[in-house]
Structures are given as structure tokens and as C-alpha cells.
Amino acid sequence: MASIRISKPTKCVLWQIETLSIEQLRHAFQVMATYIDDSHLIRTLLRCLECGQLYFHEFYEEIDWIEGKDAQYSTWIPIDDAESGEELSKMSPLALLVFPSIRYDYPMGADEPRGPYRSCPREPSGAT
Numbered sequence: 001m002a003s004i005r006i007s008k009p010t011k012c013v014l015w016q017i018e019t020l021s022i023e024q025l026r027h028a029f030q031v032m033a034t035y036i037d038d039s040h041l042i043r044t045l046l047r048c049l050e051c052g053q054l055y056f057h058e059f060y061e062e063i064d065w066i067e068g069k070d071a072q073y074s075t076w077i078p079i080d081d082a083e084s085g086e087e088l089s090k091m092s093p094l095a096l097l098v099f100p101s102i103r104y105d106y107p108m109g110a111d112e113p114r115g116p117y118r119s120c121p122r123e124p125s126g127a128t
């Protein structure tokens, strides 16, 4: 945990904009590295095209074996450096929930996706 460095990306437009759309997020990044590329779990290191802010991105799909309506979750965690992304990539999807992030949820059985929205479960240490 100690080697994960996260500070609020105050300069990044993605963190500031009031109504962020999923289309904006899809076109906002350049892929810098791929940690996991599985059909139900994709984890990458992304870089904001506008300001260079790094984000750890996870796409996670929960398989619904009965109805085939898979739940999908996307999370973008702002990170200070690529090493923090390496560390995050070793953690479980649930463990990632404690970090400030931009999230986009499509739970099982939901008619509409939720988000994108920003989630700040705790203040990152050293934030100003």
C-alpha cells in the first residue's frame, strides 16, 4: 500500500468537469501499458491526452450465468506514477474501491448505467 501514490488531479479536466460523459472518457486517454487483458477483467495504465495525468483503469465484468445480463464496472483511479499502477494491478477489484476514482457502473438487472461519477471514499494522503 505504501508505494501507491495518489493525489487529487486538480489540473485534470476529467476530474473537474461537472457532467462527464462516458463518450468523453472513452476518447480522453492514450493507453500506456496493459496489465491484464482478459475477457472479463481488463486493467490498463492510461494517460490523459490533454494534461498527461495518469490513470489506472479497470474494466470488470461479473458473469450472470442464469440470464446472461452481465454486470459491468469501470473504474479510473488517478495515480502519480506508473509504479503505483503496477501495485494497483496486483490488487483485487474490491480492494480498489477505497481509492478516489471516476466510476461507471452497470449493475446486473439495471436498466440504465450509473455514472460516470467521482467517488472519494477517503482523502488521499498529502492532498492539498
Ligand SMILES: [Zn+2]
Residues within 6 Å of the ligand: 011, 012, 013, 014, 048, 049, 050, 051, 052, 053
Ligand atoms: Zn487531464
